[in-house]
Amino acid sequence: MEIQTTESTGRQVLGLQNAPFLKTSMSTRIIMLIVLLSLVPAVLVQIYFFGMGIVVQFVICALTSIIMESIVAFLRKRSILHTLSDFSYLVTALLLAFTLPQLLPWYYTVIATSFAIIVVKSVFGGLGNNIFNPAMAGFIFVVISCPQVMTNTFIIPNEGAFNVANLRNVTQVIFNGQNPEILRAQVLRYDKYQYQKTNSKVSQDKSNINVDSFTGATYLEKIKSFRKSGNLHEVSGHSFLDNEYLAYLALAVAYSLGGLILCIFKIIIKRMVITFFLAFAGIQYVMHLWYPGVFMNVTDGLLFGGTMLGAFYIITDPVTNAGTSKGRIYFAVLVAFLIVMIRGYGSYSDAVAFAVMLANGCAPLIDKLTSRRSYGVNFSKEELHHE
Amino acid sequence: MSFPVKKILKGKIFNFFGGIKPKELKNTSGVAIEELPIPSILCLPLEKHLGKDGVILVNVGEKVKKWQPLTRTNGKLVPLHAPTSGVVSSISNETLPHPSGEKGLCIVIKTDGFDSEYERKPLADFENAETEELIKKIHDNGVEGLGGAQYPTAAKLSSCLQYAKKCNVLIINGCECEPMVTCDDRLMQERALDIVTGIRILKKILNPKITIVAIEKNKPRAIESMKHALYNTDVAQVRELPVIYPTGSARNLIKAVTNLEIPYHEHTSECGIVVNNVGTVLAVKEAVVDGIPQISRVITVDGKSLLRQGNIRVRFGTSVRFILNTFALRPEYKQRVILGGPMMGFTLPSIDVPITKSASALLCPNSDEIPRHKTSSNCIRCGRCARVCPSRLVPYMLYSQSISHNHAACIKAGIKDCTLCGACSYICPSSITLTAQFRYEKAAERHIHEFEIRNAMAKERMKAKEERLLREEEERKKKKEAALERIKAQKEAESKMSPEEIASLRQKNIEEAKKKALAKKEELVRLKNSDANEDSDMVKVKKIKDIRKRAIDIAQHHGHLEDDDSSINVVKILNLDSNYGYIKNDLLPKVLRRGENISKPVPQFEYAVKPEPYVKKDLLVGLEPDDKLVNPV
């Protein structure tokens, strides 16, 4: 027998809604768009010093993540359009593109992104429910599974690298399996004032290049053997205005600019970033003083590797850090501490990703320990009437 | 920590935690208050004016005059007064101004348009009056807070006098932090002098150390006019507060003015701080000086779907439809009609509901003015909601507890501190309806609480009954034994007596028994009479019930109510088995059960009485209600 409801007697013609009726215009999508736009200066710097690799990587990451998100949404019977309407996956893709080596073969990128989107994010319940930062987890997945390919696909920065590592050359390496060493050598030898003359020449004598001389890509990778043996202080100093190191300085400036934009839009908490820098500088300084053979100095620590990117974009990811404002400060200090320590004693060259992942794991605990005091907790009515 | 009187007197404005800055949208602050004409029907909800042993003083068909009291109450609740003259046409269940469209007992008055007045007792010389007298006047004239909570003002004042011994701070709340609402703003601009008189009366009653009129900075004209009215007097000082929502809520206002955080489980008045809305202060003045009961209030009518916008003084009980007609509503598709401000109000499911004391605005925005909500996406834990919550809660954690029906965890996380201010929902970038969930959670919490109380009471009753039964059993046993003994003794005595003696003894016994029975009967009759004479609780309740039943009958007769079809509700569930649990887990009433039974099997019902197919009956349309039928002489 059919159930009859005796309650509804007429059609509801008035619109019903829940209070409050006013809303800010700041939506998740706009936040994500601002984050993306704030990274534009950094992308430009990357292109200038490292070539077009990042653009290609970003396109691969973005396409993969869109496809993966759609598949997941389809499997979970959610609206695909609604899932794609927040651009969080694009932010993940861009951060991945920043952390992955510029010349990484495409299948590695696809695997890293798929891992990030499916295992790290969707398995936990999609946006907002993931425990670990997807970009960092995807990066670590590739680093751990195939360390070799990570070391020889980084481009050593050079001014005007985009002339050599242009779209055509980069796609050749990424999609057609050309040896990345050749392109890296070309970038390294490239002198922007000489380019017009030597252009044809360089492309001809690809085969003559001594491939082996370019292993040990990034600075952090270079000093690894020194710090392992405790002789870091013997590495000769360098100026950040030199050609090779200028890139890192420029990147740091670009990231700071992006971070400033985020601060202005109140997307990241200023206090958290400042605490991070203070803690990082303090810990690095003390450790450098005590063990100069293992720990680098503060400027090196800040400018090399992913410290700046991490400070503004990774640790501030709201989903995976602690929930309370106070907790976020502790979280920042923890990450700073872990970065310094892992950079000193870890066996992988970069530490930011590992530090962030470890701290992500601690976030629920931090949440528990830093619950906020409730309203009017120290109030006593009796004392108030005391004269 | 004694009371920081000196610090407060310095006039520093303190910050309270959280808060938001929504668009102000106060475009009616320049429109003068106008008087709304008398509608043909007024519907007055009784829920806050009857209480446990309240009495309805009028009957259906009776003539009432403006200001005439309609109910008598006990305790805190204040009586209800007729807003205009007319005839009580019914006492029936009508739709209340509530988001769910629930019904409640109302007195419906058919107005006659003469507005003839009941006697009133003005008291111009309040400075020399007794405190009790003033409070009694405020109570008898039905003054309640117009800020939204509708708390009886007299009760607030006397609780302050009773528990706090003396009042330290009296705050007159003219903040009006809700966007779009301008009724208090207009009142301060137009009736500043009357408000000052009201403040004087409150000061006379409370004798506070500090009196502050708090106004947000976005009302320069109100500030100016209040300052002007207070010029050269030491009645009160005006504080200009920054424009942050929700400054106007009592706890936040107290924090902003005195830097004291009063927990939500304490009453502010018991801490020696009394906060009163300017509208209430005006009502106090009218109640005491003019002797006029609170029968109307000023509300803001705004929204682009209306032909014109403004502030009006409406009599309580005026239907929303009447106001919208006056302001020429041009509805869009699925027009939203919001009773209250855009942050804390609610959409009405029907516009045939009366205006009550808690409504401060009536808004009909179109979709351009206030966009409709987007579908929400997942929480990204950005922490914005926690940063704006004035009650220092962490709304997103509370939300996740609440949607998993973890009521105990919600209480622990502080749901009781939530004022439903809506700041968290406003700020959330994922458009999550946090506040709505909290409102639901609070309702569920209340329901569970009531359920527990009911349970405990039932248990107590059960226990008492068992004890009584045991006692009776024992008594019966004793009686039986005594009787047996007696019979035995009698038999023994009889065996020694002659037959004549036995006969005379029996006769005597019978006569004695007859006498006893007569006495008992008389006693019973006497008891019954005295019961009827005394106005005992039972009788009162029965009276109300009778009135109500009669009212429902009349309402049905007039076509206000559908026929009572309770027979349909008597159903038997066929497929109820032990692991089905449809009934067992039903702690929550139907309105509160949401999305819970999606995956549950549909129960099969069998009606005890087969429902008849619904036939539309001819209602009494267009006929005047015939008083002779209703009220036979």
Ligand code: SF4
């Ligand atoms: S504001 Fe919304 S998205 Fe941000 S933490 Fe609160 S509930 Fe989550």
Ligand code: SF4
């Ligand atoms: S609605 Fe409740 S939880 Fe949300 S901001 Fe207001 S008080 Fe806090």
